[in-house]
Amino acid sequence: MSKVIRTALFSLSAAALVAATACGGNNASPSGSTATSPAGSSEPAGSANTGKKVTISHAVGGDSPSRDVWMKAIGEAVGVELDIQVLPLEQMEQIYKVKAGTNDLPDLISYHPGARTRDDLQAKDKLIDLSDMPIVQNILDDIKPYYVEQDGKVYGVPGQALKFGGIAYNKKAFTEAGVSIPQSLDELFAVSEKLKAAGKVPLYLSAKDSWTLQIPGLAAFSYDQLQSPGILDKINTNQATFKDAAHFIEAFDTMKKMVDQGYVNSDYLSATYTNGLQAISEGKAGMYPVLTSAFSTILDTMPDLINDVGFFPWPVEGDKTVTVWPPMIYGIPQSSKNADAVKKYIEFFASSEGQKIYFDTLPAAGVPAYKGVELDESKLLDPVKEMIEVTKTAKQFATVDFSVVANMGAFGQTVQEILMGQKSGADLAAELSDILAKNAKAKGAPGF
Amino acid sequence: MHKLERKTYSISFAIPWLLIYGIFFVLPTLFSFYYAFTDWDLTSAKFSGFSNFVEMFNNPVFSTALANTAIFTILSIVLKVGVSLALAMALYHCIASNFFRTIFFSPYVLSYIAIGVLFTAIMHPEIGVLNKALRAIGLDFLALNWLIEKGQVIYSLVFIDVWKSAGFHLAIFIAALQTIPSDMMESASIDGAGPWKKFRYITFPMLASAFNANVIFALIVGLTKFDLVFVTTGGGPGYYSEVLKTLVYKQFAMGRYGLATAGELIIFVIVITLTVTMRKFLDKREVEV
Numbered sequence A: 001m002s003k004v005i006r007t008a009l010f011s012l013s014a015a016a017l018v019a020a021t022a023c024g025g026n027n028a029s030p031s032g033s034t035a036t037s038p039a040g041s042s043e044p045a046g047s048a049n050t051g052k053k054v055t056i057s058h059a060v061g062g063d064s065p066s067r068d069v070w071m072k073a074i075g076e077a078v079g080v081e082l083d084i085q086v087l088p089l090e091q092m093e094q095i096y097k098v099k100a101g102t103n104d105l106p107d108l109i110s111y112h113p114g115a116r117t118r119d120d121l122q123a124k125d126k127l128i129d130l131s132d133m134p135i136v137q138n139i140l141d142d143i144k145p146y147y148v149e150q151d152g153k154v155y156g157v158p159g160q161a162l163k164f165g166g167i168a169y170n171k172k173a174f175t176e177a178g179v180s181i182p183q184s185l186d187e188l189f190a191v192s193e194k195l196k197a198a199g200k201v202p203l204y205l206s207a208k209d210s211w212t213l214q215i216p217g218l219a220a221f222s223y224d225q226l227q228s229p230g231i232l233d234k235i236n237t238n239q240a241t242f243k244d245a246a247h248f249i250e251a252f253d254t255m256k257k258m259v260d261q262g263y264v265n266s267d268y269l270s271a272t273y274t275n276g277l278q279a280i281s282e283g284k285a286g287m288y289p290v291l292t293s294a295f296s297t298i299l300d301t302m303p304d305l306i307n308d309v310g311f312f313p314w315p316v317e318g319d320k321t322v323t324v325w326p327p328m329i330y331g332i333p334q335s336s337k338n339a340d341a342v343k344k345y346i347e348f349f350a351s352s353e354g355q356k357i358y359f360d361t362l363p364a365a366g367v368p369a370y371k372g373v374e375l376d377e378s379k380l381l382d383p384v385k386e387m388i389e390v391t392k393t394a395k396q397f398a399t400v401d402f403s404v405v406a407n408m409g410a411f412g413q414t415v416q417e418i419l420m421g422q423k424s425g426a427d428l429a430a431e432l433s434d435i436l437a438k439n440a441k442a443k444g445a446p447g448f
Numbered sequence B: 001m002h003k004l005e006r007k008t009y010s011i012s013f014a015i016p017w018l019l020i021y022g023i024f025f026v027l028p029t030l031f032s033f034y035y036a037f038t039d040w041d042l043t044s045a046k047f048s049g050f051s052n053f054v055e056m057f058n059n060p061v062f063s064t065a066l067a068n069t070a071i072f073t074i075l076s077i078v079l080k081v082g083v084s085l086a087l088a089m090a091l092y093h094c095i096a097s098n099f100f101r102t103i104f105f106s107p108y109v110l111s112y113i114a115i116g117v118l119f120t121a122i123m124h125p126e127i128g129v130l131n132k133a134l135r136a137i138g139l140d141f142l143a144l145n146w147l148i149e150k151g152q153v154i155y156s157l158v159f160i161d162v163w164k165s166a167g168f169h170l171a172i173f174i175a176a177l178q179t180i181p182s183d184m185m186e187s188a189s190i191d192g193a194g195p196w197k198k199f200r201y202i203t204f205p206m207l208a209s210a211f212n213a214n215v216i217f218a219l220i221v222g223l224t225k226f227d228l229v230f231v232t233t234g235g236g237p238g239y240y241s242e243v244l245k246t247l248v249y250k251q252f253a254m255g256r257y258g259l260a261t262a263g264e265l266i267i268f269v270i271v272i273t274l275t276v277t278m279r280k281f282l283d284k285r286e287v288e289v
Helices: A003-023 A065-078 A089-101 A115-120 A134-138 A141-146 A171-177 A185-197 A210-227 A231-236 A246-260 A273-282 A294-301 A303-308 A339-350 A352-361 A382-393 A412-419 A425-443 B002-037 B051-058 B060-092 B097-109 B112-122 B129-136 B153-177 B182-190 B195-206 B208-223 B227-232 B244-253 B257-288
Strands: A033-035 A054-061 A080-087 A108-111 A163-170 A201-203 A285-291 A309-312 A321-325 A329-331 A395-398 B038-040 B045-047
Touching: A054 A065, A054 A089, A054 A108, A054 A339, A065 A080, A065 A294, A065 A339, A065 A352, A080 A089, A080 A339, A089 A108, A089 A115, A089 B244, A108 A115, A108 A339, A134 A339, A141 A395, A163 A171, A163 A210, A163 A273, A163 A382, A171 A185, A171 A285, A185 A201, A185 A246, A185 A285, A201 A246, A210 A231, A210 A246, A210 A285, A210 A321, A210 A395, A210 A412, A246 A412, A246 A425, A273 A285, A273 A294, A273 A303, A294 A303, A294 A309, A303 A309, A303 A382, A309 A382, A339 A352, A412 A425, B002 B038, B002 B045, B002 B051, B002 B257, B038 B257, B051 B060, B051 B257, B060 B097, B060 B153, B060 B208, B060 B244, B097 B153, B112 B129, B112 B153, B112 B227, B153 B208, B153 B227, B182 B195, B195 B208, B208 B257, B227 B244, B244 B257
Parallel strands: A054 A080, A201 A285, A321 A395
Antiparallel strands: A033 A080, A108 A329, A163 A285, A163 A309, A163 A321, B038 B045
């Protein structure tokens, strides 16, 4: 097949994929755009000669009024306008991959860090190296490996706060039941029994949004990394599999035991993430496995209840770990015509002033991803205080699905099967190992 | 000659749209099948022979998805055509038939997204309107776990799809009913034919082409159902409502574009084969009737 025909085939097929992706819209917010209003006193970035403001295009998953506020404020400070395309949250990844494939990435990229940026967006060929930006030195050391490549190149820097995976709990419910934060799985069951006796749903599960079911296992995998050093590297080179991840497997079997013992809401197969957030905020439920980004949503929707909730990592006896979801990157495609303006935007975002705007607007966002950012302790919300405490006492590992050699896919449906008694945690581990091996082989990863 | 000119004239109107359809849909779709034989990551495609097809057929969920698609398609054809035919016969001569036609057609103009969200709430086992109503009238035994019970979920989805689409099929039947000459019915009545005989020997044969069209429509829609399942259950609980299209979508979401394209090609072949076979069977039956 000649090169011309190949190119034509690819272009047409990519166009079909874009169309297919666009047509698969669902209940997420529709695409739309917002633009910042003209800046106040700031000098427009990269446009001093023309007097016209540069407009930076940006695409981001899910609607968020708070995000629009702080992005607008930072845009005004730097003197740029933002044209934000809101992507349906559950299709954000596919749309970004297609945009990368068709050289249609926005000026300012927001995407998952590490291997996901490297592979999905073909970072080496498509993104600008940001290693010369001074802010790279300020990225927290624990998460730096997800932003700085082995060859020193940087294709994206943190564009959010650190968030964690673990369990949100309702403090009032805990007080009412006379329990404290469990430190082991045995204690988790003991706490659940007391919460149940106090008339609470001990552990809320929202299987209708099946991604939420993945959180306990992903959170527990940190203990596998802590207790079996190098397990992730071995998985990535096909010398180990998820079948060797005992805590990962145990987390899902624990969820099933909780269901069997009546510690989970009876409508767990119908319950949604929104139901879960409401139940944990209002104290109808005692515990709910979440990512800490949930606290921003609670702050947006039920601000009066934000300090009633707290956070603790998945409880396993012994030394503690917590699973980090490294912040989404801010990156710039090589095709961007506004790279200088975008760099200024990113530089300001990562500065103390920019981070102040960010955390003032989103006080429940999490923990700063940059060194030297001081948060006003008097303004810290309770769940954020607890997150910061956790980072001081627990070793941090990035979530495995950002770190594995190939996409391991969503596995929430298989967790549903576990909860329904059709499969076990070991079955899930075997399935995931098989999927990962096939995807790694298709990708040409060494060792598979 | 006159007939030929008329044909050419009408085709010329369709050419611009055929070109757009051909260039932006048919050609990319056909060309994309090349990628079914590759490991494709959007930038490069490495030829992999039939490995994607082997992987798709070996996927443990594939047989479940195939069985669910078959159940969904067969039941939805039977119910959509049966219900809409019954409604058409009932509404054709009834008082305020236009009002009722509008009522029955109205779900069809709603998007599957809206319907999926709506029925997720209606069919919630504990707080859903459906089960609350059933319990209120003492029919507790009918208050089922509509969308979360492994043995029921696919049938609940069929019900929702029939509810939405019956109005569309009804419109086709009503249009066909209006083409039946009234003198045939009158002469049958004079000859002493009752309602059943008139239906069996006049109405139904005269509706044969509309019946065939409805069956083919329902067949294609059933085999390629995605949106309703994706929004309402996402293929769950577990994989008990997974259909071929949602399975393929998940391969696409995982970044296995070649594998997803292979899945699409499999669906394409199934749809073409069944549609052509069904069409031939129905055409033959139409002639016999």
